[in-house]
Amino acid sequence: MKNIAVIGAGTMGNGIAHTFAQTGFKVQLIDISQQALNKGIATITKNLDRMIAKEKITEADKEATLGNISTFTSIKEGVEYAKLVIEAATENIDLKLNIFKELSEFCPEDTILATNTSSISITQIAAVTNRPELVIGMHFMNPVPIMKLVEIIRGYNTSDEVTNTIMDISKKLGKTPVEVNDYPGFVANRILMPMINESIETLYNGVAGVTEIDTVMKLGMAHPMGPLQLADFIGLDVCLSILNVMYDGFKNPKYAPCPLLVNMVMAGKLGVKSGEGFYDYSESRKAEKVAKQFL
Numbered sequence: 001m002k003n004i005a006v007i008g009a010g011t012m013g014n015g016i017a018h019t020f021a022q023t024g025f026k027v028q029l030i031d032i033s034q035q036a037l038n039k040g041i042a043t044i045t046k047n048l049d050r051m052i053a054k055e056k057i058t059e060a061d062k063e064a065t066l067g068n069i070s071t072f073t074s075i076k077e078g079v080e081y082a083k084l085v086i087e088a089a090t091e092n093i094d095l096k097l098n099i100f101k102e103l104s105e106f107c108p109e110d111t112i113l114a115t116n117t118s119s120i121s122i123t124q125i126a127a128v129t130n131r132p133e134l135v136i137g138m139h140f141m142n143p144v145p146i147m148k149l150v151e152i153i154r155g156y157n158t159s160d161e162v163t164n165t166i167m168d169i170s171k172k173l174g175k176t177p178v179e180v181n182d183y184p185g186f187v188a189n190r191i192l193m194p195m196i197n198e199s200i201e202t203l204y205n206g207v208a209g210v211t212e213i214d215t216v217m218k219l220g221m222a223h224p225m226g227p228l229q230l231a232d233f234i235g236l237d238v239c240l241s242i243l244n245v246m247y248d249g250f251k252n253p254k255y256a257p258c259p260l261l262v263n264m265v266m267a268g269k270l271g272v273k274s275g276e277g278f279y280d281y282s283e284s285r286k287a288e289k290v291a292k293q294f295l
Contacts, residue, residue: 001169003026003028003081003084004025004027004083004084004085004086005029005078005082005084005085005086006027006030006085006088007031007078007085007089007103008031008087008088008089008090009031009033009037009039009040009071010031010040010089013029013031013040014029014041014043014044015142015144015145016086016088016116016140016144017029017040017044017069018048018144019173020068020173021044021065021066021068021069022065022068023172023173023174025068026070027070028072028078029041029070029078030073030074030075030078030079031073032073033073037071037073040071041066041069044065044069045066047145048062048065075099075102075103075106076106079103079111081108082107082108083108083110083111084111085103085111086114086115086138087100087115088116091118091120091238091241091245092241093124096125097124097128100113100125100128100135103129104129104131112134112135112162112165113126113131113134114135114136114138114166115135115137115138116137116138116139116140117137118186118238119185119189119241119246120184120245121155121182122136122153122155122158123155123157123182126155126157132155133158133159133162136153136154136155137153137154137182137186139153139186140175141188148174148175148176149175149176149178149188150170150175150177150178151177151178151180151187151188152167152170152177152178153179153181153182153186154179156182183249184250185242185245185249193239193242194254195227196234196239197243197258199217199226199227199228200228200231200260200261201258203228203260204258210278210279213227213228214226214227228279229278231277232278232279233271234271235272236265236269236271236277237270240257240261240262240265243255243256243257244257
């Protein structure tokens with residue numbers, strides 16, 4: 001299984017493409033936007049240059065990695081020979097379902113269809129395909145080239161063979177795969193997002209300020225990044241989307257998003273990617289400084 005397709009050239013998609021390509025896989029990176037593809041390749045190149053500067057890889061490694069990646073703006077053309085497709089589009093259920101309907105139509109019949117969703121039901125996604133036994137969750141952590149964990153989520157019909165194959169591939173990438181069951185938020189976000197949401201509630205209720213909340217969690221709980229800064233890094237719109245999925249899935253008020261989070265997203269204050277969230281990233285150097293904490 002050496003031909004891999006990745007749907008989406010954003011933060012997660014280009015990170016997944018980078019990781020597979022650096023491990024020797026041939027990667028077809030697909031996005032409807034040529035601009036997004038160009039930006040994705042530029043990000044991969046910059047991250048490889050950073051690894052060269054730290055003497056983790058050589059210039060030859062960089063060229064080999066980039067040589068393993070080809071780009072496409074058409075799903076049909078990009079997945080024609082893929083044995084594994086990993087969808088890493090925006091965390092929107094309707095978009096994902098439409099993508100998997102297309103994948104079901106265009107992919108070879110034995111192609112495994114994986115999704116990088118961080119919260120949406122694998123069973124629901126699999127239901128729109130003609131191969132639910134070949135659909136699985138493969139939830140990478142950001143930044144993908146650095147973080148070791150991959151949550152492997154079986155849908156109701158996912159076969160043992162497919163699960164074992166994806167576990168093995170994750171290990172070949174140098175990752176640590178952990179199998180979890182198909183419930184909203186899985187494990188990582190079911191625990192993380194309520195913590196972030198409670199941190200926002202703490203701010204909303206005037207208990208303490210942004211830096212004070214983050215400092216308590218960093219120094220008191222040994223977290224490398226405070227929860228509000230982490231929310232900015234993830235994207236406040238992504239946090240809101242995941243909380244809504246869990247709230248809809250469990251019908252439990254403890255997952256209801258804080259009104260402050262809702263208002264910030266509506267105002268376009270999404271964190272690092274918009275230049276402002278709980279912190280100000282209006283200067284490009286500030287955003288770069290946050291990213292470098294993990295790269």
